[in-house]
Amino acid sequence: MTSDAPRRGRRPGAPDTRAAILAAARELFAVHGYAGTSVRAVGAAAGVDAALVHHYFGSKDDLFVAALELRVDPRVALLPVVEAGVDGAGERLMQLFVKVWDIEETRLPLLALVRGVLEPGGQQLVRDGFFRMVLAPVGVALGLDEPERRMQLVASQLVGLVVIRYVLAVEPLASAPADQLVATYAPTLQRYLDGPLP
Amino acid sequence: MTSDAPRRGRRPGAPDTRAAILAAARELFAVHGYAGTSVRAVGAAAGVDAALVHHYFGSKDDLFVAALELRVDPRVALLPVVEAGVDGAGERLMQLFVKVWDIEETRLPLLALVRGVLEPGGQQLVRDGFFRMVLAPVGVALGLDEPERRMQLVASQLVGLVVIRYVLAVEPLASAPADQLVATYAPTLQRYLDGPLP
Structure with a gap:
């Protein structure tokens, strides 16, 4: 599920939930690395279901790229x-x-x-x-x-x-x-x- | 005045004075850079005369290399x-x-x-x-x-x-x-x- 738009064209979604997921992802990826971080763990840390993480961000790879906060994928x-x-x-x-x-x-x-x-x-x-x-x-x-x-x-x-x-x-x-x-x-x-x- | 011995073979000298000069040099070089730091200023910060700085460390270049704290020049x-x-x-x-x-x-x-x-x-x-x-x-x-x-x-x-x-x-x-x-x-x-x- 590779997004073909630059990240600033974000998918719509409740901004607070998105931001909470992204913050949780950044922290977990930074501490545990890519392999040591599951989408489920990111969801749990943000207080949402893993399915919602996928809904907002796509695959785990996509979530990781989003967590890097670059302007371009x-x-x-x-x-x-x-x-x-x-x-x-x-x-x-x-x-x-x-x-x-x-x-x-x-x-x-x-x-x-x-x-x-x-x-x-x-x-x-x-x-x-x-x-x-x-x-x-x-x-x-x-x-x-x-x-x-x-x-x-x-x-x-x-x-x-x-x-x-x-x-x-x-x-x-x-x-x-x-x-x-x-x-x-x-x-x-x-x-x-x-x-x-x- | 290039020393041809690795720095661990240090010139003898009062260890406290040497250390004070080196600490002053490290701080001044880090803050003001090479060009913005004089041997006189390093001496003043260490509470000694510029001549004593030269005595312990040689030229300003030598002092700078010493401040880098490398093992080898x-x-x-x-x-x-x-x-x-x-x-x-x-x-x-x-x-x-x-x-x-x-x-x-x-x-x-x-x-x-x-x-x-x-x-x-x-x-x-x-x-x-x-x-x-x-x-x-x-x-x-x-x-x-x-x-x-x-x-x-x-x-x-x-x-x-x-x-x-x-x-x-x-x-x-x-x-x-x-x-x-x-x-x-x-x-x-x-x-x-x-x-x-x-």
Whole structure:
């Protein structure tokens, strides 16, 4: 049950109940991780039935993405990167990355997630959120051999770029134009996606 | 006045005075950054003369490195990487990186520095410490064109690897053997050091 609309186009519903479910989900996912959190437990913590959780948020995956509080569902945003196949995927991924991170509206919730990396609960969210739910499926959809390992290499480059450009804002990288970033990093990502693996 | 011994071989001195100077230096560098902190101000905050600060710690650069509380002076550790020239520097840099990060004694102080990245004072330390004092001089010593930009590209890869392997400890990257890491990342670093820049 993948939603194909950005999250700001929310399903209607009693705002208090929705908010209570979302708050419960954020807390449980942060403390127990994705695998250790059931939709039933989220419902119980919010004082509602699991069926109501599904009604408002769809699948457990959808609930998890909603709990990340991003403005765009990364699974949806990544579809065009994936659908065109592995050729040129490094460049398309960089274009998407810069587009999402250079716009304040989409950057701020992602930065909040990055800051959470240094807190134990935040680590679960990032590991489960970005690795299990976003990166690993992209690697599988691209038909990569060793999809987990290759997508982690990709992530190791992108996370570092986030830290230098958007968190530390070190010049000249912080002000480098988008097309220069794409041209610089796309070959690295492409090699990680389909180059030789030692 | 570069010390060529690891920092644990400290110069002798009254331990209370040394500690007071170091504590003052850490606080002032964190709050005001490298450029905004004078040796005189550190002395004043510690209740001693600037000459005594120089006596215990050497130059302002040496004091700054001491304030980072690393086990090894990165300027010294990087000498063999730099002295052999840019050919193969990516591989030598990766070997040093993995060696330093895979040993707990040297990893823990570095991790503390990384955690500081998300605090305003910590950002100053990382920007001044790693970029101004470690990376930028390495780029110059290697004779790179655009040394700052190239070393920031290198840093953007290494910082991301730190986050994925040592902070988040995502498998399989967290357990990848050192020689596999070197073989995987050395070509990326080498391209950033002397490949074409868009």
